[in-house]
Amino acid sequence: MPAIVETFRSTDGTERYLIAGNDGQTVETVWMPEGDGGEEGDSSPDEARRGSDAKKEWSRATICVSSQIGCAVNCQFCLTARLGIIRNLTAGEIAGQVAAVLRRQDAEPGRDRINLCLWGWASRS
Ligand code: SF4
Numbered sequence: 001m002p003a004i005v006e007t008f009r010s011t012d013g014t015e016r017y018l019i020a021g022n023d024g025q026t027v028e029t030v031w032m033p034e035g036d037g038g039e040e041g042d043s044s045p046d047e048a049r050r051g052s053d054a055k056k057e058w059s060r061a062t063i064c065v066s067s068q069i070g071c072a073v074n075c076q077f078c079l080t081a082r083l084g085i086i087r088n089l090t091a092g093e094i095a096g097q098v099a100a101v102l103r104r105q106d107a108e109p110g111r112d113r114i115n116l117c118l119w120g121w122a123s124r125s
Contacts, residue, residue, distance in 0.1 A: 002096040004104060013057065019100055021093050025086070027066035029097040031105060033058030060113035061105070065097040067118055094118070 005026060006018040013033045018026040035058050070083035098116065101107075107114055 001103070002093065002100050004100055017101065017104075019097050021069065021089060025069050027069055027089065027093075027097070029066060029101055030064040031061060031101050032064065033061040035059035056106075056112075060115070061107065062115040062117055063098055063101050064117040065094055067094055 003020045004017045005020050008016040010016075015031040017029045017031070019029050020026055066089065068085060068088050070086040071078070071080045072085035074081045074084075102109070102114070
């Protein structure tokens, strides 16, 4: 199980993590809940249906995982572009991001509604 080395939480419930790869370099993984109890006035239909007795603060969520360290696309406005492409993550490192976030959020596919978003570009080699 990879280590979550840092967490950044937004007022809308979104959490962004720095997760360590096999070589200690970090990648970003994001948890995006829907129907959360985040921003004041953010009362989605899901929140209204679940009411105040809801066990969780969300009813479904998306986990956005990294597939590479760095990026080869080189958009001029982006800090990640300065890294260039360093390497592709292994399948285990990609799956590990999902497992680490599911554990942190006490989420369980099959019981909870979880979407995955895999973002990445083919490296130039
Ligand atoms: S991470 Fe996204 S914004 Fe940044 S260089 Fe790559 S494609 Fe462009």
